[in-house]
Amino acid sequence: MEEEATTTTKFLLLKQKLDNRDQWSSSDHGGVQLSESSPTTTSFVVLISTLVAVCGSYTFGNAVGYSSPSESGIEDDLGLTSVEYSIFGSILTIGAMLGAVFSGKISDFIGRRGAMGVSEILCILGWLAIVFAKDVWWLDLGRFLVGCGIGVLSYVVPVYIAEITPKNVRGTFTSLNQLMIGCGKALTFLIGSLVNWRTLALIGIIPCIVHVLGLFFIPESPRWLAKRGRIEEFEAVLQFLRGKNADISKEAADIIEYTEKVRLNSEDGVLYLFQEKYAYSIIVAVGLMVFQEFGGLNGFAFYTSAIFESAGFSSKIGTISAAVVQILMTTLGVLLIDKCGRWPLLMISVTGACLGCVLTGFAFLLQDLQSGKELISILALIGVLVYLGFFELGMGGIPWVIMSEIFPINIKGSAGSLVTLVSWIGSWVVSYTFTIYLIGAQQGHSSYLQSYVVWEFYSLLSWCQRLRGVR
Numbered sequence: 488m489e490e491e492a493t494t495t496t497k498f499l500l501l502k503q504k505l506d507n508r509d510q511w512s513s514s515d516h517g518g519v520q521l522s523e524s525s526p527t528t529t530s531f532v533v534l535i536s537t538l539v540a541v542c543g544s545y546t547f548g549n550a551v552g553y554s555s556p557s558e559s560g561i562e563d564d565l566g567l568t569s570v571e572y573s574i575f576g577s578i579l580t581i582g583a584m585l586g587a588v589f590s591g592k593i594s595d596f597i598g599r600r601g602a603m604g605v606s607e608i609l610c611i612l613g614w615l616a617i618v619f620a621k622d623v624w625w626l627d628l629g630r631f632l633v634g635c636g637i638g639v640l641s642y643v644v645p646v647y648i649a650e651i652t653p654k655n656v657r658g659t660f661t662s663l664n665q666l667m668i669g670c671g672k673a674l675t676f677l678i679g680s681l682v683n684w685r686t687l688a689l690i691g692i693i694p695c696i697v698h699v700l701g702l703f704f705i706p707e708s709p710r711w712l713a714k715r716g717r718i719e720e721f722e723a724v725l726q727f728l729r730g731k732n733a734d735i736s737k738e739a740a741d742i743i744e745y746t747e748k749v750r751l752n753s754e755d756g757v758l759y760l761f762q763e764k765y766a767y768s769i770i771v772a773v774g775l776m777v778f779q780e781f782g783g784l785n786g787f788a789f790y791t792s793a794i795f796e797s798a799g800f801s802s803k804i805g806t807i808s809a810a811v812v813q814i815l816m817t818t819l820g821v822l823l824i825d826k827c828g829r830w831p832l833l834m835i836s837v838t839g840a841c842l843g844c845v846l847t848g849f850a851f852l853l854q855d856l857q858s859g860k861e862l863i864s865i866l867a868l869i870g871v872l873v874y875l876g877f878f879e880l881g882m883g884g885i886p887w888v889i890m891s892e893i894f895p896i897n898i899k900g901s902a903g904s905l906v907t908l909v910s911w912i913g914s915w916v917v918s919y920t921f922t923i924y925l926i927g928a929q930q931g932h933s934s935y936l937q938s939y940v941v942w943e944f945y946s947l948l949s950w951c952q953r954l955r956g957v958r
Contacts, residue, residue: 491873520883533652536651537663541648542701548667548668549694550691553688567623577919578843586639591644594646599707603647613634619687654827694782722735781913786917816877832880832885835877836878844938847866850866
């Protein structure tokens, strides 16, 4: 109680100081606050901090993209069957589920920077286990550890970026998370076509080390500092982020007032999430993640090369093309998100991804009917590229942007863990079951793969009915 009273006193004293500063600024200058830099100005520190944070997003993309170019090499060197490789591919998501469960609590307890650091250490250990793996057990252990790391990163990176950026550019900066995930997957596809799977795993350690080193040079989230009652550090960090000459009085007072309000009504815990006042936030965030994952991205991403091989197209050319398309469309999404808004971009993304599913499914229908053989490979290529490109335009990143913005800070840890866990459960279901359909296609029963794609098509259509409240 004594500690709580001290924290409340600090909050009130700082708010009074900020209010006095704000009042002086308005009265002495004709009601206009003068500062060389507005609180909404994007400073160099915010830019650098965001770039360091999204190294974790690159690690995420690198891990997701690893299994596709490495499949044939690992199966040949270690003698894995298709089922064993399916377990290796999907165990990443099992580790990510575990990381997701604790992501909110870890980031609330040791801070956003600390959580990113712990995550990257897990990823480094996982990549090393894969590099030196002599059997399937070490291979799976390494993949599991990497999964645990990216499970935490998938939550904490967008949250950190949302908490340090000004409101007017928050969407653009947070969507850099998805851009770097896309770049990680794309570059892993490209590099994986040139080097063996052990070298590719070794290269995966580089962004982890860069991220860990970068964390020493960026500030902690000011909102987390305010929540923990570290008021002097909060004010200093916010000033550092906004610029030396920026007037932070209004922004700081708003954060203090909001943080104190939710602290006095703190209900952080999973059981507290299921209340009427949080229903809208939970339904929107969980719903977005469910339909994002059952939209099938991880099925396509984990086994891109296998899809092209099943359709009789060069897996090397196909994966390189997919890499280029994903980078271009993710970049376009970053540029458009704050200009077009979340809702229009989501609808364009869903429509294009549905078209990609139809084309891919039609290609394998022709293969099953043994007709139009000259069209099968090109239709599959176009379908996969259209799907991946339009998915990355909006569906891939916008749910994470909304998740980082929609929850009040008093439930952000528990709610973020829940949403991230739901995302990774969906990812596991898709990545594991996709192999079953793919094996059916390789055995000449391509209607299995076609039915999978139709399932994804209906999942994507369901988005249109459930996103009308998202703007």
